[in-house]
Amino acid sequence: MSATISQPFRRAVQFVALANLAYFGIEFIVALAIGSVSLFADSIDFLEDTSLNLLILLALGWSVKQRARIGMLLAGLLLVPGMATIWTAWGKFMAMVPPEPVSLSLTGGGAFVVNLACAFLLARHRHHSGSLSKAAFLSARNDAFANVAIIAAGFVTAQTLSAWPDLIVGIGIAAINADAAKEVWLAARKEHLGAEA
DSSP states (O other), X not given: OOHHHHHHHHHHHHHHHHHXXXXXXXXXXXXXXXXXXXXXXXXXXXXXXXXXXXXXXXHTTSOHHHHHHHHHHHHHHTTHHHHHHHHHHHHHHXXXXXXXXXXXXXXXXXXXXXXXXXXXXXXXXXXXXXXXXXXHHHHHHHHHHHHHHHHHHHHHHHXXXXXXXXXXXXXHHHHHHHHHHHHHHHHHHHHHXXXXX
16 A cells, blocks of 8 residues: 555544544443433444554554454454444343433434544545455444434334334344444455465
8 A cells, every 4th residue: 555545544544533432432421321222332333443443553554464364353343342232232122111212313313423424534545455444434334324223213212112213223233233344354354365375
């Protein structure tokens, strides 16, 4: 990767890491306050994205083979929010209390703005630095989709007063992260095999 590509990508990843860390704090506090599985899952995902982008910054100067190995590690990291969500969802099954719908939708809306800005910023770099940039872009893009579902869950919860919309969206976020992990793993594996050839 050339220096002209590296510096803009580095700045983009730094911004994304800071934005994710900031919104993790906001969303995590609201999730605990209103008892939302989907916001909890998404807040953990913001923390995971912060870690992911910091690892990308560390690995930018490494060889293709080393970056491919980090890409495989990141694929595993993408599964962490899903596992945390399943644990939280299990607790929700035991006490089906719906979260406060306005806070759910508003917090999901804020997360959507953050993730959409990060996805647009990373979109121009998603084909540089192989699986690393792909991991960052896919994570931000998938999170924006998840946030639309969180907003919708807030509206449906307001109409039905049911805990199910929040629970279903939380499990859906776990599934999206699992799919992203698979894509990043395949890209990293391809790079690794190419570097060994």
